[in-house]
Amino acid sequence: MASALTEKLSRLVKELRGQARITEDNVAEMLREVRLALLEADVALPVVRDFIARVKGKALGAEVVGSLTPGQVLVGIIHKELAATMGAGTAGELNLAAQPPAVVLMAGLQGAGKTTSTAKLARHLIEKRKKKVLTVSGDVYRPAAIEQLKTVTAQAGAEWFPSTAQQKPLDIARAALDYARKHHFDVLLVDTAGRLAIDAVLMDEIKELHAVLNPVETLFVVDAMQGQDAINTARAFKEALPLTGIVLTKLDGDARGGAALSVRAVTGVPIKFAGVSEKLDGLEAFDAERHAGRILGMGDIVALVEQVTAGVDVAQAQKFAAKIKSGEGFTLQDFLEQIRQMKKMGGLANFIDKLPAQFSAKAGAADMDRADKEVRRKEGIICSMTPTERRKPELIKATRKRRIAAGAGVQVQEVNRLLKEFEQMQGMMKKMKGGGLMKMMKQLGGGMGGMGMPKLPGMRG
Helix, strand or coil: CCHHHHHHHHHHHHHHHCCCCCCHHHHHHHHHHHHHHHHHCCCCHHHHHHHHHHHHHHHCCHHHHCCCCHHHHHHHHHHHHHHHHHCCCECCCCCCCCCCCEEEEEECCCCCCHHHHHHHHHHHHHHHHCCCEEEEECCCCCHHHHHHHHHHHHHHCCEEECCCCCCCHHHHHHHHHHHHHHCCCCEEEEECCCCCCCCHHHHHHHHHHHHHHCCCEEEEEEEHHHCHHHHHHHHHHHHHCCCCEEEEECCCCCCCCCHHHHHHHHHCCCEEEEECCCCCCCEEECEHHHHHHHHCCCCCHHHHHHHHHHHCCHHHHHHHHHHHHHCCCCCHHHHHHHHHHHHHCCHHHHHHHCCCCCCCCCCCHHHHHHHHHHHHHHHHHHHCCCHHHHHCHHHCCHHHHHHHHHHHCCCHHHHHHHHHHHHHHHHHHHHHHCCCHHHHHHHHCCCCHHHCCCCCCCCCC
């Protein structure tokens, strides 16, 4: 997520925190670095100028000079102004206060992620707000888009209204609205056609759709990896439509990160949602302060806690904790359950992305992919074992190892490696039983390698 910007700003944050005295000179030097980092991240120049001016005005004010920890106060100012640039507070909830069905119009360029975002939003409304949701595609120029929406809508648990490439978008919209009313849907999500570039035909069509549907929300879907193009697109759509919010997609990509800072300033409307993974549950209500913390390398512990709370089976976790405390043996079945809990939380990459920079790995996307594949391979090996073998791993000798390896599609050495890691975990669980958790953590030194999780390059404790 915005890795280049995050790396530069988190390094500056570390240097600033050590500053015992703030002067005009070191503020000017720091702001030059911040300005360069923002411009390299494709933040629009007017946005950068405004941001730098606000930070400078507060940095040279009494609240920093008079502070006992001026470096930390300065970091706080940068954090606050980053959040203000993106729209302070949480903007994630849609205004659905209308006679049902509340219509939400999804607008944006082709490839921005409108169709996937429509399905993600449907799932969000079903799970978080208990709404009955209908989706429809008005993209008659790409029949594949209609089929894609049908597929992802089913995966999201919503209902899809059929449309074809032979129909006119306005006719589709009217028919879907009529169906939604008659069948008592709470929300109608309309996925509109995109183009590879802004053109008059696209804008005229979407204006007509807006007039017919009278949506309560008109969301502009924009790819966070577009850079300056995202800003130009946002401006054009703002001129054509009364936008009410922004959905920022592909925020998990290795983007320069400038779109999140620029799009809100250009359109004047809040960023309501952010796409943080390709999965259908990978849509987060956008919180400017938390996102600013991520950009500064402070992580997002709140999002991590929410993710863990949503993904973990509390009853199962309590049962596991009681088992370990009682001294019962830690089995390969238990090991498998821990791996599956990690997967429920979005995988290792998603987990690490939300940790503060000092605790996370300086690992690239390839390293994360490799780590997640390794976790899946471990799961495959354990699933190739019989229930008896999982309970009594001492039974797994040469012949059984060959059978397990063949079943999981791996080499015997991989089975041996897994069993060795499992033995290490058994040892740790015994120490936990005796109240030696702190001692165990010190021995681990913060590494994850001994916990059945692959150790990533640059991992720090």
